[in-house]
Amino acid sequence: MDKRTTHFGYQEVPVEEKADRVAQVFHSVAARYDVMNDLMSFGVHRLWKRLTLERAGVRPGHHVLDIAGGTGDLALKFSRLVGPRGRVVLADINASMLRVGRDKLLDNGVGDNVEYVQANAETLPFADNSFDCITIAFGLRNVTDKDAALRSMARVLKPGGRLLVLEFSKPASAALSRLYDEYSFRVLPRMGEWVAQDGESYRYLAESIRMHPDQETLKAMMEDAGLERVEYTNMTGGVVALHRGIKL
Amino acid sequence: MPVMFTTLLASAETLINGLLKHDPASPSRLAQLAGQRVSLRLERPALAVLVHFDTHGITLLSQHDPDEADSDVVVELDAETLGALLGGERVEALMFAGRLSVRGRTHVLERASQLLSDLEIDWEAELAHWLGDMPAHSLSQGLRRLNRFGLRTRGELQRDVHEYLTEEARLLPSRTQWEIAREHLTQLGLATDRLEARLDRLVREIERRRQEEHAS
Numbered sequence: 001m002d003k004r005t006t007h008f009g010y011q012e013v014p015v016e017e018k019a020d021r022v023a024q025v026f027h028s029v030a031a032r033y034d035v036m037n038d039l040m041s042f043g044v045h046r047l048w049k050r051l052t053l054e055r056a057g058v059r060p061g062h063h064v065l066d067i068a069g070g071t072g073d074l075a076l077k078f079s080r081l082v083g084p085r086g087r088v089v090l091a092d093i094n095a096s097m098l099r100v101g102r103d104k105l106l107d108n109g110v111g112d113n114v115e116y117v118q119a120n121a122e123t124l125p126f127a128d129n130s131f132d133c134i135t136i137a138f139g140l141r142n143v144t145d146k147d148a149a150l151r152s153m154a155r156v157l158k159p160g161g162r163l164l165v166l167e168f169s170k171p172a173s174a175a176l177s178r179l180y181d182e183y184s185f186r187v188l189p190r191m192g193e194w195v196a197q198d199g200e201s202y203r204y205l206a207e208s209i210r211m212h213p214d215q216e217t218l219k220a221m222m223e224d225a226g227l228e229r230v231e232y233t234n235m236t237g238g239v240v241a242l243h244r245g246i247k248l
Numbered sequence: 249m250p251v252m253f254t255t256l257l258a259s260a261e262t263l264i265n266g267l268l269k270h271d272p273a274s275p276s277r278l279a280q281l282a283g284q285r286v287s288l289r290l291e292r293p294a295l296a297v298l299v300h301f302d303t304h305g306i307t308l309l310s311q312h313d314p315d316e317a318d319s320d321v322v323v324e325l326d327a328e329t330l331g332a333l334l335g336g337e338r339v340e341a342l343m344f345a346g347r348l349s350v351r352g353r354t355h356v357l358e359r360a361s362q363l364l365s366d367l368e369i370d371w372e373a374e375l376a377h378w379l380g381d382m383p384a385h386s387l388s389q390g391l392r393r394l395n396r397f398g399l400r401t402r403g404e405l406q407r408d409v410h411e412y413l414t415e416e417a418r419l420l421p422s423r424t425q426w427e428i429a430r431e432h433l434t435q436l437g438l439a440t441d442r443l444e445a446r447l448d449r450l451v452r453e454i455e456r457r458r459q460e461e462h463a464s
Contacts, residue, residue, distance in 0.1 A: 057315075060285075
């Protein structure tokens with residue numbers, strides 16, 4: 001791969017173009033993001049996020065950063081767990097997603113302990129050692145330079161803090177993998193076409209999942225970024241994996 | 249197993265929060281508990297659940313690496329005691345009966361238990377939301393009468409069955425007979441312990457004398 005290009009699904013695009021292309025995808029799907037997530041995963045994405053919440057070990061008074069927080073599913077729960085003494089920052093590079101997330105949180109009576117920041121995960125605009133916990137759920141694969149993003153997250157994490165990466169991964173069995181491929185490339189784009197009137201964005205989703213590093217590669221990347229005790233948990237047969245690392 | 253348990257907890261959380269929303273007294277009770285955490289640790293099966301309270305309701309989380317510092321109070325119990333606790337049994341009664349081990353701020357547990365046991369759902373208001381005031385009121389009155397009838401009938405049935413089994417059929421002992429039998433069994437247990445201690449002492453004495461004879 002040329003140094004000046006990167007993946008956008010199965011396409012090779014100039015590095016500087018990827019962020020804009022990803023932004024277009026999410027501007028397009030933001031309004032129907034939650035509905036589509038429920039439809040595509042049959043509601044199981046809520047369970048994956050709940051397991052992330054359990055592994056986060058967040059306590060009252062903690063400072064939490066939810067990167068690529070999208071429509072605020074995790075931030076909503078975190079805001080209740082950290083309480084009025086704590087702080088939750090919902091960060092997303094995409095203004096449309098951030099707006100949908102902010103509206104959803106306000107509708108749920110959350111306001112005083114949540115901040116909304118439009119930020120690029122590769123260059124997080126926070127001081128070193130600021131957060132007790134950082135989560136990025138289904139966002140890392142859309143980042144242009146994943147290593148830079150992981151280093152940036154490790155930088156703003158407090159010593160003893162945890163980084164949790166919830167992301168699509170590689171199914172453990174070949175049979176499930178074939179079934180998953182059929183579903184991703186045949187059903188998902190059609191579902192996107194019918195519900196969100198945007199089949200292309202959901203084709204990108206399926207392609208970007210295949211181009212994302214597998215469990216062991218991502219674990220090594222997190223270790224390279226300076227995180228320790230990195231471990232991962234496969235969910236739904238490895239379709240999704242939750243990686244957790246600690247900054248010591 | 250972890251996914252199944254997490255699904256179960258998610259369902260329980262939704263159910264409990266749904267019920268709390270319909271109790272007019274819940275907001276003030278939740279405000280008192282906001283920010284507090286109770287860790288429930290079941291012995292068999294070995295499970296740990298963190299109950300987090302906030303002004304909106306509760307959050308139930310499975311604890312994968314239980315840590316005492318995560319919660320204000322830690323409760324260790326078995327499945328039967330958990331059932332009794334959820335059924336409205338008082339925390340103190342279970343603690344004094346030795347069925348509940350509690351560490352930390354016990355008043356948090358007491359308040360948490362009251363939140364659930366004193367739940368009074370305003371069904372009439374909820375029905376009125378769907379049916380209108382008058383039909384909801386009539387329906388609620390009917391349901392209340394039915395509930396009172398059910399409670400009265402259950403009480404009478406329990407008393408009649410108890411009377412038949414103890415007094416007429418004589419299949420079960422009366423409370424007094426049961427207490428006397430238990431007292432006798434306790435005395436028998438103590439006497440057996442004493443006898444066992446005496447026998448042990450005699451065995452030791454015989455052993456000592458035998459060793460002395462060998463020595464001389």
